Structures are given as C-alpha cells and as structure tokens.
Amino acid sequence: MVNLFRAEWRKIVGNRPVALMLVWIYPIGAAVIMALAILAALLSEEVRSATRNAPQPWTAISVSAWSAINNSIGRILLLILTAYLFAGEYQWGTWKNIIPRTSRSRLLIAKFIALGVFIIIGYGSMTLIAALGSIIINSIAGAAILPPLNDTAALGTFARDYLISAFLALSLALVAACFTAIGGMATRSIIGGIVVGVLLTFADEALAGVLFVIGGLIPSLAGLFTVYYFMPSYNMGNISSIIMTGQPFRQFTMLPEQFTVITHSLETSVLIMVIWLVVLIGLIFFLFRRQDILG
Amino acid sequence: MTTAIQLDGLSKTFGRGKRRLEAVRDVTLEVPAGQVYGFLGPNGAGKTTTIRMLLALIRPTQGAMQVFGKAPGDSDVLRQVGSLVESPSFYPYLTGRGNLEVLARTANQVDRARIDALLEQVNLGARGRQKVAKYSLGMRQRLAMAAALLNDPPLLIFDEPTNGLDPQGIHEMRQFIRYLVDVQGKTVFLSSHLLNEVEQVCDRVAIIHRGALLREGNVEALLAETIRVRVQAEPPDQALIAIGERWKAVQEGDNILVEARRADIPEIAAKLTARNIAVYHLSEDKLSLEAYFLAVTRGETV
Numbered sequence: 001m002v003n004l005f006r007a008e009w010r011k012i013v014g015n016r017p018v019a020l021m022l023v024w025i026y027p028i029g030a031a032v033i034m035a036l037a038i039l040a041a042l043l044s045e046e047v048r049s050a051t052r053n054a055p056q057p058w059t060a061i062s063v064s065a066w067s068a069i070n071n072s073i074g075r076i077l078l079l080i081l082t083a084y085l086f087a088g089e090y091q092w093g094t095w096k097n098i099i100p101r102t103s104r105s106r107l108l109i110a111k112f113i114a115l116g117v118f119i120i121i122g123y124g125s126m127t128l129i130a131a132l133g134s135i136i137i138n139s140i141a142g143a144a145i146l147p148p149l150n151d152t153a154a155l156g157t158f159a160r161d162y163l164i165s166a167f168l169a170l171s172l173a174l175v176a177a178c179f180t181a182i183g184g185m186a187t188r189s190i191i192g193g194i195v196v197g198v199l200l201t202f203a204d205e206a207l208a209g210v211l212f213v214i215g216g217l218i219p220s221l222a223g224l225f226t227v228y229y230f231m232p233s234y235n236m237g238n239i240s241s242i243i244m245t246g247q248p249f250r251q252f253t254m255l256p257e258q259f260t261v262i263t264h265s266l267e268t269s270v271l272i273m274v275i276w277l278v279v280l281i282g283l284i285f286f287l288f289r290r291q292d293i294l295g
Numbered sequence: 296m297t298t299a300i301q302l303d304g305l306s307k308t309f310g311r312g313k314r315r316l317e318a319v320r321d322v323t324l325e326v327p328a329g330q331v332y333g334f335l336g337p338n339g340a341g342k343t344t345t346i347r348m349l350l351a352l353i354r355p356t357q358g359a360m361q362v363f364g365k366a367p368g369d370s371d372v373l374r375q376v377g378s379l380v381e382s383p384s385f386y387p388y389l390t391g392r393g394n395l396e397v398l399a400r401t402a403n404q405v406d407r408a409r410i411d412a413l414l415e416q417v418n419l420g421a422r423g424r425q426k427v428a429k430y431s432l433g434m435r436q437r438l439a440m441a442a443a444l445l446n447d448p449p450l451l452i453f454d455e456p457t458n459g460l461d462p463q464g465i466h467e468m469r470q471f472i473r474y475l476v477d478v479q480g481k482t483v484f485l486s487s488h489l490l491n492e493v494e495q496v497c498d499r500v501a502i503i504h505r506g507a508l509l510r511e512g513n514v515e516a517l518l519a520e521t522i523r524v525r526v527q528a529e530p531p532d533q534a535l536i537a538i539g540e541r542w543k544a545v546q547e548g549d550n551i552l553v554e555a556r557r558a559d560i561p562e563i564a565a566k567l568t569a570r571n572i573a574v575y576h577l578s579e580d581k582l583s584l585e586a587y588f589l590a591v592t593r594g595e596t597v
Contacts, residue, residue, distance in 0.1 A: 003400040003401070003403045003405060004400065004401060004403070006400050007396075007397045007398075007400035007401045010389070010393065010396065010397050010400070011386060011389075011397060014386065014388060014389045014393055015386075015388045015389075016388075092384055092385070092386055092387065093382075093384030094384050094385065094386060095352070096347070096350070096352055096378075096380045096381075096384065097384065097385070097398055097442060098397075098398065098401045099350070099351060099352055100350040100351060100352070100373060100376060100378050101373060101398065101401045101402040101446075102370075102373065102401055102402060102403070103368070103370065103373075107401075290354065292309075292347075292352070292353040292354060293347065293352040293353065294347075294352075294353070
C-alpha cells in the first residue's frame with residue numbers, strides 16, 4: 001500500500017500546475033498573507049496599535065483556518081482535486097495500465113488515502129503557518145500572545161479544538177469528495193466529476209430551502225421537510241454545533257406549524273454521517289469493481 | 296505442455312435492446328506456454344474486447360477464463376502477466392521513466408535498475424527523462440513495451456504492438472517478440488490485424504471474426520490443411536469439366552486452379568487419365584495466410 005500511495009503522490013505532485021493550484025496553494029497562500037501582515041506590522045504603528053488593543057488568539061486563527069475547506073473556493077478546489085484523482089485515469093486512458101497490476105479495491109483505497117494526505121498536508125500546513133504568523137505579528141506589535149505558549153491547559157484545549165475542527169471539516173469534505181468521485185467515475189471525466197460534485201453538494205445544502213418553499217406552498221407536502229434532517233449538511237452542522245456550543249443546530253429559528261422540527265442528538269447525527277459515508281464509499285467501490293474499462 | 300491461457304465459452308455483450316452488441320461470442324481456446332500465439336482478426340472482430348477480459352478490464356457476460364490455471368485478477372496472476380493494450384496511454388506530464396516508476400510502484404515491484412535497463416532495451420535510454428507529452432506514437436509504443444516487461448512476467452499480452460512504428464521499428468519489434476519466446480522462454484499472446492505479422496511471428500493462430508472464433512491451430516498446419524492444385528492438361532476445357540465434377544476449379548491462362556486437399560492430388564490425376572486427358576503438370580500451391588484468412592472470414596469452405 002505504501003508503494004501504491006507513492007504512485008498516487010507522484011501522479012499529483014508530478015503535475016506541477018495541478019499540485020500548485022490544488023495542494024500547495026494553501027501553505028503558499030497562508031505564507032504570503034502572513035508575510036504581508038508581518039510587513040504591515042513592521043511598517044505601520046497603526047497596525048501595531050490595533051493588534052495591541054485587540055490581540056487575536058493564535059489558537060482561534062489556527063482552528064478557524066480549517067473552515068476554509070468548506071467555503072466556496074476551498075470546496076471547489078477540493079472537488080477539482082478529487083475529480084483529478086479519481087477521474088484523471090479515464091481522461092488519460094491509464095486505467096488499462098494500472099488495473100492489470102493490482103486489485104481495483106487497493107487502487108481506490110490508495111486514492112482515498114492520497115486525497116486525505118493531500119488535504120491534511122495542504123490545510124494542516126496552512127493552519128500552522130497562520131498560527132505562527134499570528135504569534136510573530138503579536139510579538140512585533142508588543143501584544144500579549146494569547147494563550148501563552150507555556151500554558152499547558154490552554155494548549156490541551158487547543159489540541160482538542162484543533163482535532164475536532166479538522167475532523168468536522170474533513171468529514172464534510174469527504175462527503176463532497178465522494179459525490180465528486182462517483183460523478184467522475186460515472187461520467188469517466190474530470191469535468192463530469194466536478195459538475196456532479198458541485199451539483200450534489202449544492203443540492204445537499206439547498207435541499208432545506210427547497211423543501212421549505214414546497215412545504216410553504218403546499219402544506220400537505222410539508223412532511224417532506226423531514227428529509228432535510230437526514231442530509232449530510234444538517235448533520236455535520238448539528239455535530240459541529242453540539243460540540244462547539246453544546247446546542248443543537250438550528251438553521252431555521254422560526255418554522256411554520258406544518259413543519260416538523262426534529263432535533264438529533266450528537267450520537268444520532270454521528271450515526272447518520274457514518275451511514276452516509278459508508279453508503280457513498282461503498283457505492284464508489286461497487287461502481288468501480290463492476291465497471292468495464294473501455295478507453 | 297503447460298497452458299498459459301484458457302478461454303471457455305467466453306462471451307461479452309454490450310448494451311441492451313437495439314443497442315445490444317455481441318462483441319465476443321462463445322470463444323473457446325487454449326494458448327500453450329512457450330509460444331507466440333496469434334489472435335488474428337479484422338478491426339472490430341472482438342480481439343481487444345477478449346484481451347480486456349483477460350486483463351480484468353472488462354467483465355465477461357458469460358464463460359470462464361484461466362491464466363496459468365487461475366482466474367484473471369487473482370493477485371498471483373497479476374504478477375505473471377505483462378500487457379500492452381491498444382494505443383499506448385501514459386501520464387503526459389511525467390517523464391517516460393516517471394511513468395514506469397508509477398507503474399512499478401502500482402505493482403509493488405520497484406527496481407530502478409530494471410527500469411533503466413528496459414528503457415535502454417527499447418531505445419529510450421536517452422529520452423527517458425523527457426516528458427511523455429513530447430513522445431511520438433512510436434516512442435510511446437516502445438515505452439508501453441517496456442511497461443509490459445516491468446515485472447519480467449512469463450506471459451505477455453500484446454494488442455497490435457506494431458501500431459505507430461516505422462518499418463525498422465516493426466522489424467525490431469517482431470524480432471524482439473521472437474527473442475522473448477525463443478530465448479527468454481516467455482509466452483506471447485499477440486493480437487493483430489496484420490496477416491504478415493502473424494505469419495512471420497506466430498507459432499499458432501486463432502482467427503476471430505465478428506466476435507466468433509472461426510479457426511484455431513498451428514500456423515503451418517492450418518495452411519497445409521488447404522492447398523490449391525495447379526493443373527496443366529490437354530484439352531483444358533475437358534479437364535476443367537472433369538475436375539469441376541468433384542472440386543471447385545477455375546481456368547487461369549494455361550492452368551486450371553483447383554481448390555483441393557493434398558490427399559486429392561492422386562484422385563485428380565486418375566480422373567484425368569481415365570478420360571484420356573493428357574496431364575503435363577500437376578503441382579500444389581500452398582495458400583498464404585492472407586488467402587487463408589480471406590477465405591475463412593468470407594465464410595468459404597477451406
């Protein structure tokens with residue numbers, strides 16, 4: 001499996017524009033932004049003063065950086081990387097070279113591992129650079145470094161929050177990646193994978209609004225709104241909300257009476273997410289194992 | 296003798312309803328180890344589909360396959376097979392060497408010295424560090440040959456291996472295929488639509504047409520199975536009538552060409568002399584593989 005992973009690594013890193021735009025962009029982007037911020041702190045008393053008055057905890061900056069994976073740009077880049085990994089072989093006609101050399105299941109596992117490693121390297125390095133830059137800026141400004149680097153309790157809390165944020169971000173990203181991988185394999189093209197990934201991810205997030213409108217216009221169909229509580233986006237939001245705030249996720253604070261309000265526990269939402277991931281990953285393996293490679 | 300490949304009633308159908316296409320129909324054959332086995336057929340005959348099934352790229356609709364006694368896709372089998380399927384495809388942004396490394400890692404058999412040696416062997420030693428995007432079709436074909444040999448497999452499956460090569464390259468490729476079998480003791484399953492290629496290189500041949508296997512056997516035996524008998528006799532019109540009572544025959548100048556078997560020659564001579572027809576010349580013309588192939592694929596009795 002190590003050699004299979006290294007083969008996948010070579011396929012991505014060997015394509016420099018792709019690696020730069022989809023993987024290295026995160027640490028490079030974070031380094032550039034932090035370098036500019038450091039320069040501003042060095043040159044401007046106003047910036048130093050503002051930093052002293054409201055010092056940003058480096059832990060918060062580092063933890064919040066993980067959310068970038070699920071914003072619009074981060075999501076699109078992730079979908080492109082996934083489509084490139086899973087559908088690129090169709091585009092280049094290279095499945096016929098590699099399938100006769102190992103099992104299809106091992107190939108897929110290696111691709112999932114590579115995707116995870118690229119995300120962790122890209123985002124992990126970005127969060128570390130963001131934290132380091134924040135500490136440097138605070139030092140330049142003469143502001144307090146919050147929390148202090150020798151506060152072991154605070155560091156413990158940071159480690160916990162960091163891992164939870166990474167886990168939540170990666171879980172939601174994995175769902176989007178699965179949509180894209182299925183699309184890429186079904187359409188046998190990178191573009192097809194991206195389009196399907198965007199559409200399904202958008203459908204997941206827009207479903208609540210659509211069902212809300214349908215239920216509002218046709219009250220007898222309001223029961224359909226329940227489907228929303230079983231979608232990945234709601235359940236990831238719920239998991240995140242319960243872990244971070246202790247409160248269940250509420251996208252809609254006021255719902256007309258025809259709509260049923262469901263509140264999942266943390267365990268239920270985790271279970272629903274596990275089921276989603278098992279079904280999606282299982283579907284990818286099922287599709288690929290049965291697929292005829294013609295190109 | 297060990298059997299390298301065994302196909303038993305292999306069939307593949309694509310699509311359904313009006314789009315249904317029987318690409319391969321009930322193909323049964325055995326490829327003995329240590330030979331070059333030709334898989335001959337016109338374009339669209341089902342050669343590539345059969346090869347893709349052998350390489351676990353396509354699932355058969357029906358039938359069974361074995362490679363060295365095991366199902367294709369079995370991990371033991373994967374290590375024993377090298378392949379070159381249709382037009383060569385590689386990661387264009389990687390070098391030739393980089394592509395071979397990726398394939399070697401995929402097979403979990405990384406040997407950099409072997410990669411270098413193979414690049415030299417296929418005359419890509421100096422170009423191995425160049426991106427494949429800059430390779431000609433012939434260079435890609437040679438790189439594909441190196442890729443097939445990466446894990447030094449005892450069985451090689453080549454689908455139209457001389458596509459895109461210049462005449463010198465074609466000659467070298469054919470010599471190389473014979474070398475792999477005669478010197479290295481490998482088995483080569485070679486699909487081609489080029490009759491002279493199969494005739495020159497192969498020990499045995501299977502002829503496939505419209506998805507079905509028409510003939511299979513040793514090349515020399517297949518060609519010896521049918522001969523054309525050339526007859527010169529006086530008077531030729533009477534000779535043609537006499538021969539035509541039993542065999543298919545045509546007059547070509549002074550000669551009468553008879554589609555008959557070698558064993559029929561004494562009977563032809565007896566028939567003519569019995570009718571007081573003077574026989575001046577009676578000889579056998581062996582069919583070329585091309586003539587044999589055309590006769591078989593046209594559905595003629597040979």
